[in-house]
Structures are given as C-alpha cells and as structure tokens.
Amino acid sequence: MQQVNSANNQTDLIELDSGKVPLWEGFREAFILHLADNALILAQRNSEWCGHGPVLEQDIAITNISLDLLGQARNLYQYAALLINKEPHNLSASSLHSGGKEVTEDSLSFLRTEREFKNCLLVEQPNGNWGYTILRQYLFSVYQFLLYGQLQYSEDENLAAIAVKSLKEVTYHVRWSSEWVIRLGDGTAESHKKMVQALEEVWSFTGELFLPEPYENEAITGFDLVALQHSWLQQITNVLKEATLFSSALNEKVFMQSGGKKGLHTEHMGYILAELQFMQRAYPDAEW
Amino acid sequence: MALQDADALFQHKIDNEIKIEPKDFMPEAYRKTNIRQISQHAHSEIVGMLPEANWISRAPSLKRKAILLAKVQDEAGHGLYLYSAAETLGTSRDEMINDLHIGKAKYSSIFNYPSLTWADMGVIGWLVDGAAILNQVALCRTSYGPYARALVRICKEESFHQRQGFDSLLVLSKGTPAQKEMCQDAINRWWWPSLMMFGPKDSESTNNDQSIKWKIKRKTNDELRQSFVDMAAEQVKVLGMVLPDEKLKWNSQKNQYDFGEINWVEFWNVVKGNGPCNKQRLAARVKAHEDGAWVREAAIAFAEKRKMKREILKEPAI
Ligand SMILES: [Fe+2]
Ligand SMILES: [Fe+2]
Numbered sequence: 001m002q003q004v005n006s007a008n009n010q011t012d013l014i015e016l017d018s019g020k021v022p023l024w025e026g027f028r029e030a031f032i033l034h035l036a037d038n039a040l041i042l043a044q045r046n047s048e049w050c051g052h053g054p055v056l057e058q059d060i061a062i063t064n065i066s067l068d069l070l071g072q073a074r075n076l077y078q079y080a081a082l083l084i085n086k087e088p089h090n091l092s093a094s095s096l097h098s099g100g101k102e103v104t105e106d107s108l109s110f111l112r113t114e115r116e117f118k119n120c121l122l123v124e125q126p127n128g129n130w131g132y133t134i135l136r137q138y139l140f141s142v143y144q145f146l147l148y149g150q151l152q153y154s155e156d157e158n159l160a161a162i163a164v165k166s167l168k169e170v171t172y173h174v175r176w177s178s179e180w181v182i183r184l185g186d187g188t189a190e191s192h193k194k195m196v197q198a199l200e201e202v203w204s205f206t207g208e209l210f211l212p213e214p215y216e217n218e219a220i221t222g223f224d225l226v227a228l229q230h231s232w233l234q235q236i237t238n239v240l241k242e243a244t245l246f247s248s249a250l251n252e253k254v255f256m257q258s259g260g261k262k263g264l265h266t267e268h269m270g271y272i273l274a275e276l277q278f279m280q281r282a283y284p285d286a287e288w
Numbered sequence: 289m290a291l292q293d294a295d296a297l298f299q300h301k302i303d304n305e306i307k308i309e310p311k312d313f314m315p316e317a318y319r320k321t322n323i324r325q326i327s328q329h330a331h332s333e334i335v336g337m338l339p340e341a342n343w344i345s346r347a348p349s350l351k352r353k354a355i356l357l358a359k360v361q362d363e364a365g366h367g368l369y370l371y372s373a374a375e376t377l378g379t380s381r382d383e384m385i386n387d388l389h390i391g392k393a394k395y396s397s398i399f400n401y402p403s404l405t406w407a408d409m410g411v412i413g414w415l416v417d418g419a420a421i422l423n424q425v426a427l428c429r430t431s432y433g434p435y436a437r438a439l440v441r442i443c444k445e446e447s448f449h450q451r452q453g454f455d456s457l458l459v460l461s462k463g464t465p466a467q468k469e470m471c472q473d474a475i476n477r478w479w480w481p482s483l484m485m486f487g488p489k490d491s492e493s494t495n496n497d498q499s500i501k502w503k504i505k506r507k508t509n510d511e512l513r514q515s516f517v518d519m520a521a522e523q524v525k526v527l528g529m530v531l532p533d534e535k536l537k538w539n540s541q542k543n544q545y546d547f548g549e550i551n552w553v554e555f556w557n558v559v560k561g562n563g564p565c566n567k568q569r570l571a572a573r574v575k576a577h578e579d580g581a582w583v584r585e586a587a588i589a590f591a592e593k594r595k596m597k598r599e600i601l602k603e604p605a606i
Binding site: 052053057067070105110129190191287288 | 334337338341344345346347348349350351352353354357358360361364365367368371406456459463464466467572575576579580581582583584585586587589590593
C-alpha cells in the first residue's frame with residue numbers, strides 16, 4: 001500500500017507559468033473552478049473518515065486519497081486565481097471582488113457561496129457507510145481518470161501539467177477503490193446487500209458527470225464529455241460484474257439528478273461550507 | 289541451559305546494550321511489561337488522532353488543512369508500526385484493541401481533553417508532540433529491538449509535527465488580537481495536562497525501578513518533565529506568550545527552571561476515566577470498530593474465496 005508521510009506531502013504543488021496561459025475567453029475559469037470544487041468537496045467528505053475508518057490501514061488509505069484530492073484542488077484553485085487576477089471581468093462571481101483584492105486559493109474555497117460552487121452533486125453526498133464511500137470514490141475516480149487522461153494533452157500547458165500529476169494519483173485511487181468494490185460486492189451476504197443498496201443510492205448522481213455545462217464544451221476542454229461517458233460505462237461495468245453488482249437495469253430505470261455544476265446543490269452543501277468556511281468567515285482578513 | 293543462566297544472560301545483554309529480539313529468551317515479566325507499554329503507546333497514537341481530526345473539516349486555509357490531515361495520518365502510521373512491534377511479543381492487534389475497548393488497556397490521558405479552538409492544533413503539535421518526543425527519544429535506546437526501531441522512525445515524524453505546530457502558533461502570535469488571544473488561551477488550557485504526560489512523580493511511580501533496570505525506560509518521569517519545562521519555558525518567549533504558572537522561574541543554582549505543583553487530583557481523576565472526553569474518545573473508537581466489522585468480515589471472506597479459486601485453478605489439467 002502506498003504510504004505518504006506529512007514531510008513530503010504538502011509542498012507538492014505544481015509551479016504555474018503565467019506566461020503560458022493561452023487566451024481562452026469566457027468559461028475557462030469556470031471550468032477550472034468546477035474541477036477544483038469537485039476535488040475539494042470530495043477531499044472534505046473523505047477526510048471525515050480520518051480517525052474513524054474500519055481498519056487502520058484503510059483509515060490511512062482514504063486519508064491519502066483525501067490529501068491527493070486536496071492537492072489537486074489547490075493546484076487548480078491557484079491556477080484559477082492566476083487567470084482571474086489577470087482578467088477579473090471574466091468571472092461573474094461577485095463575492096470575490098470586495099475591496100478589489102486579488103483572489104487566492106483560499107478566497108476561492110472559503111469565500112464563495114453555495115450558489116457559486118460548481119461541484120457535481122455526487123461528491124457532496126454524505127459518506128454513508130464505508131461501502132457507499134468506496135463506491136462513490138470508485139465511480140468518481142474512473143471519471144477523473146478519463147478526464148485527466150484527456151486533459152493531459154490540453155493546449156493549456158498549466159492544465160496539462162496539473163492533469164499529468166493528478167493522473168498518477170488517480171490511477172492509484174481507481175485501483176484501490178475498485179479492489180474494495182469487488183471485495184465488498186463479492187464478500188459476505190451482508191456486504192453484498194450493503195453494496196447493492198449503495199449502488200442504488202449513488203447511481204442517480206452519476207448522470208450529471210456527463211451532462212455538459214457550457215463551460216465544458218469541446219472548445220474549452222478539448223474533448224467530448226459525452227464520448228467519455230462511453231468509456232466510463234465500459235470500465236465500471238467490468239468491475240461491477242466482477243463485484244457481482246452489475247445490473248443492466250441501473251441505467252434505464254434511474255432518474256438522474258443534476259444541478260450541482262450550475263450551482264444548484266443538495267441541502268448538504270450548505271452544511272459542508274458552514275464547516276469548511278467557518279474560520280475564514282469568523283475571522284475575516286486573518287492570516288493562518 | 290538452566291533458567292537461572294538464561295536470566296543472567298538476558299541481564300548481561302541488557303547491561304551491554306545488546307537489543308533483545310523477538311525470538312530471544314526473555315523473562316515473562318519483561319514480555320508483559322513491553323506488551324503493556326508498546327500497546328499503550330499504540331493506543332495513544334490512535335486515540336490521539338481524535339482531538340486533531342476534530343478540526344480537519346474546519347482548518348482555516350487549504351495549506352493548514354493539508355498539513356493537519358497529513359499529521360493525523362502520520363499518527364495512524366505510528367499506531368500501525370507499534371501494533372506490529374507489540375505483535376512480535378506474541379499478542380495480536382485484535383486482542384490489544386479489544387483490551388482498549390473494554391477499558392483494560394490505557395492510553396495517554398492528554399487525549400481526554402477537548403480541542404476547542406484552531407489554536408489547539410498548534411499547541412498540541414508544540415506541547416503534546418513535544419512531550420511525546422522527549423519520552424520517545426529517551427526510548428529510542430530501549431532494550432527491545434522492534435520497539436526501539438519503530439521509535440526511531442516515529443521520533444523523526446514527531447519532531448516534524450512539533451515544528452509545524454510551533455510554526456502555526458508563530459503565525460497566530462503575529463496575527464490579529466483575536467488570534468493572539470486564541471493562542472494564549474490554548475497554551476493556558478494545554479500546559480498542565482502536557483506536564484501530566486510524564487506520569488506520576490518518581491516517588492509515586494510503581495513501574496520505574498524494574499523498567500530502568502531492564503532498560504525499557506531510560507529516564508525517570510521527573511527527569512523528563514524537567515527537560516520539558518526547560519525547553520518550553522524558553523520557546524514560549526519566542527511566541528511572546530506566557531506559561532500559566534506563577535512559580536515558573538529560572539533557578540541559576542540548579543541550572544533549570546523551578547515550576548509549580550501539578551494538580552494531582554485532576555491527574556488521577558482523568559486517569560480513572562473522569563476527564564472531559566474519556567467517554568467520547570472511547571465511544572468513538574468503539575463505534576469505528578463496530579461500524580467496520582462487516583467490512584473486515586467481507587475482506588476475510590473474499591480473500592478465502594479467492595484462495596479457493598486459485599487452488600482449483602492450480603489443479604493440473606490432466
Ligand atoms: Fe505519533
Ligand atoms: Fe505526532
């Protein structure tokens with residue numbers, strides 16, 4: 001198992017090159033914020049397990065994933081901040097422009113409101129039991145794996161660099177979470193039952209991943225999100241079959257929830273932000 | 289070899305700083321004392337995750353969140369090495385964890401205090417990890433090999449935690465009035481419990497003599513406590529804060545700090561289970577364990593299924 005200690009975990013950020021930012025207009029920042037919000041909110045959710053995992057080794061593993069996602073979020077927010085500070089009018093988020101200060105990774109994560117966050121609904125759902133957390137992680141990691149797999153060839157060199165680094169981490173996340181999906185799906189009768197239930201619950205939040213928002217159109221991302229769904233389905237079907245969890249009914253029967261990417265979240269989101277943002281809201285203008 | 293000779297050889301090794309290894313002869317009491325001490329240390333790492341995990345979701349910046357998450361994760365790693373070290377003495381992790389959950393095994397009482405503000409994260413790193421380091425550096429030369437080796441690795445990471453904790457306090461100490469106040473308040477609350485981490489006074493400690501002779505322990509409680517006070521009394525000046533002890537004063541004759549008396553009534557109360565968080569801490573550990581039971585069972589069942597499949601496949605085809 002991969003183990004990282006604190007000594008080498010924090011400074012592992014991508015160096016951004018402000019000279020190489022291509023002249024994208026409009027939605028570029030929104031797209032990067034969307035990616036960052038996904039990573040941050042899932043990191044926040046996974047970190048709730050820290051100290052409470054089902055077994056020590058897995059407590060460490062889920063915390064590792066949380067740290068990786070947090071690192072990805074930081075790289076992306078820093079890049080978004082760079083773009084926004086260069087062209088402030090490109091972002092309509094009004095809450096960021098108080099006092100004409102430059103935005104930072106922290107103002108982007110701690111001072112935006114629920115309606116400004118662009119993460120998908122999947123990542124904000126409560127952790128549920130270990131099975132639900134694992135399954136959500138698996139479905140999301142495969143999506144991230146394919147997404148970063150595309151973005152590593154982006155013309156935007158900063159984004160490509162972030163994608164390359166993230167892809168290494170996500171490759172491990174896919175492996176770890178798929179192994180657990182199989183183990184729990186094909187474990188005991190009880191674990192199988194719990195996984196079937198988890199899949200039913202989580203499934204309705206997966207459709208949104210592939211429902212492109214204007215900021216995800218091909219001109220900005222460099223790839224077709226709907227085409228990505230095909231690869232995603234193929235990959236997860238194999239694992240779900242091995243986990244004895246596959247049911248072809250899933251895709252047809254379930255109504256897909258959406259809205260998160262537009263800033264229309266579930267009720268959970270407000271509470272996530274209440275905790276996440278508490279210190280920055282209670283002590284405005286303090287350095288930490 | 290007669291048992292008497294074995295005992296003598298054992299003590300001879302200890303006296304000559306030769307490490308005792310899992311397969312070597314050791315007196316039963318030595319084995320038991322080591323199991324008790326190492327498992328207690330492991331439990332402290334694991335329970336110790338809880339007061340800090342309490343602030344992960346609310347860390348005030350992304351950088352601080354990453355540092356805190358990684359720190360708490362390190363503590364889980366420490367627990368892991370220590371449980372493995374204890375297992376070499378013939379116990380199992382399940383057994384040790386069970387002893388913790390039924391209240392038979394102890395963990396460090398410091399973790400029965402609540403973490404109330406963000407500044408507590410800095411103070412825990414500075415004082416609690418700091419006190420742990422003094423204890424553990426002294427233990428890196430402990431006579432039981434697997435424990436000594438685990439400690440070397442742990443000590444490196446603990447020093448890193450201490451520096452990070454102090455660093456975050458330094459930021460508070462240079463910050464807004466509210467941040468300074470938060471910093472001083474956290475020092476006030478954690479100072480005395482940190483001094484208690486070194487255990488009862490030497491004159492009242494029951495395990496000291498034999499443990500020192502076997503080199504399970506290398507320094508006495510009071511010696512370690514004194515070094516801690518001397519260290520913290522200097523470091524707190526860098527923060528521009530004060531330690532909450534009116535009797536704290538440099539004694540140039542003894543070349544060390546004099547300090548006030550610990551509230552031993554409080555100390556024994558927390559040890560006996562009446563600290564502010566004893567019940568919550570243990571309940572949190574028990575809940576995690578019980579909620580995880582189906583996961584552990586499934587993992588075992590799955591591994592067995594796979595093993596059977598492999599064995600079937602291994603059968604020669606013809
Ligand atoms: Fe530790
Ligand atoms: Fe530590």
